[in-house]
Amino acid sequence: MKHSELKKFVLIGASTGGPGQIEKIINSLNPLHSTAVVIAQHMVDGFIPSFMNRLKNSSKNSVAMAENSKIIEAGNIYICSGHTQIIKNMSHLYFLHESAPKDTYNPDINLLFSSFSAFTKEIETMGVILTGIGEDGVNGCNALSLNGAQCITENADAIVDGMPSRARLVVANIKVSGIDEIIKTIREFCE
Numbered sequence: 001m002k003h004s005e006l007k008k009f010v011l012i013g014a015s016t017g018g019p020g021q022i023e024k025i026i027n028s029l030n031p032l033h034s035t036a037v038v039i040a041q042h043m044v045d046g047f048i049p050s051f052m053n054r055l056k057n058s059s060k061n062s063v064a065m066a067e068n069s070k071i072i073e074a075g076n077i078y079i080c081s082g083h084t085q086i087i088k089n090m091s092h093l094y095f096l097h098e099s100a101p102k103d104t105y106n107p108d109i110n111l112l113f114s115s116f117s118a119f120t121k122e123i124e125t126m127g128v129i130l131t132g133i134g135e136d137g138v139n140g141c142n143a144l145s146l147n148g149a150q151c152i153t154e155n156a157d158a159i160v161d162g163m164p165s166r167a168r169l170v171v172a173n174i175k176v177s178g179i180d181e182i183i184k185t186i187r188e189f190c191e
Contacts, residue, residue: 006074006093007034008124010186011116011144013109015042015132017159019051021179022130026059026077028183035190037077038066038086038116040107042132045081045099052079068097080107085115093119105136113140117147125149126189128182129171132163142171150189151175152182 014022018041029037043051048065056063059077064070066078072086072093082100084107086093096115100106113127117140127144129137131154145151152175153167168176177185 004034004074006036006072006123008036008126008190009116009119010035010037010126010128010190011040011113012037012128012130013040013113013132013137013141013163014130015105015134015136015160015163017131018042021159023055023058024179025183025186026055026061026063028187029059029061029077029190030187032061032075032077032190034074036072036074037061037190038072038080038112039077040080040084040109040112040137042105042107042109042136043081045106048079048081055079066095066097068095070095080112082106083108084112086112086119087115088119109137110140113137114143117143117149120144120147120149124189126186127151128186129153129163129167130179130182131159131161133160134162135166137163138166138170141167141174145171145173152177152185154179154182
């Protein structure tokens, strides 16, 4: 199947409480045409394949691992692990992946989001910070915002309001919404 040109990009970062929220988002999406979605959900490596399979079984879209050197194509949802970055080679965006050291986040949301901030002028971008402990993803989301991406985070009703509360403080112009409104916003952005 020939893929459409990649025109939109959604980056989602989450930690504690995130898998259920991500599943709701992914299940709400109609078939993606010109959009790719990349998910960084903090999780032990051994659980990531089963999480991916759960999404794959309920999604209307293709769901795959963000593997090293894999070209990113519109119409797909990718699940990250370790230290995953997005880089460009000529006209293609692709993943650069290496295992995360034991003392870092898996996957590293800041690294993923920051790596994409260079491409927000070329591709309409949305950065999303969901429930979680700590502040991983906040600096990367801020980099996206400063480069023109639309950014959104959960309000104080998040399952765990660590990452969202930090994002609300740090990221300029971030939209703050409940999870149902975030799902609607992402779905509309992708269409």
